[in-house]
Amino acid sequence: MKPTVSKDKRPVNLDLGSMQLPITAYVSITHRLSGVFLFLVSGLMVWALDTSLRSEEGFNSVASTLTMPLSKAILWLIASALSYHALSGVKHIIMDFGIGETMQGGVTGARIVIALAICLAVFWGVVIW
């Protein structure tokens, strides 16, 4: 990639596309994607809280939407994204305390996050279906 010219003259020298990224990079970008996703669905969460507390019919209607395949899939996605985001968030905080800040530590941490996130995603799948 050619350095981009913009108003401030800082050059951009790192072309991410040309590199093999370590596992830590994927865990990091997925944390970001899951965070943006959670923001996008947070209105849905507030709506569910509202409807479920407003009346018994509301509570039952939220509960019964969750029997439809599409809502089940959405709920699973939200639960899994939240679990992933929380796990990698906790990893982030642990590393903020200086634990596992080496490359090897980062790789190990990233593997643990992925393993636990898959376990939780399977768990939510079993609970929902």
Added chain:
Amino acid sequence: MVTQVTSFSRSGLSDWLIQRVTSLILLAYFICLAGILLGGVDYGAWKAMHDTTAMRIFTLLAAMSLAAHAWIGLWAVYTDYLTERMLGPRGNLIRRFCQLGTVLALVIYLLWVIEILWG
């Protein structure tokens, strides 16, 4: 250039700390919620639980944390991608639009939760 007038606390250090504290509150809230829902509740129990002062404060705390956490988090995302370098001369304008829309949505959610709890 990216300016930081739209950041949450105007300071990277306090944003960093707030991001961590709010994340732990959200974590505690969602774990409790998951525990309650996995245990199975009916409307009566669910409603009664949310009428207690403790649960109201906890829910409000979680909603406030969500607003601050997402504000800070998305600010970091927007200032990385929605910039003049990425989007051209209108980059800063576009970013402010997005930040404004985001903050507006978050404030509405917060007011909504207050209305749910005390309305």
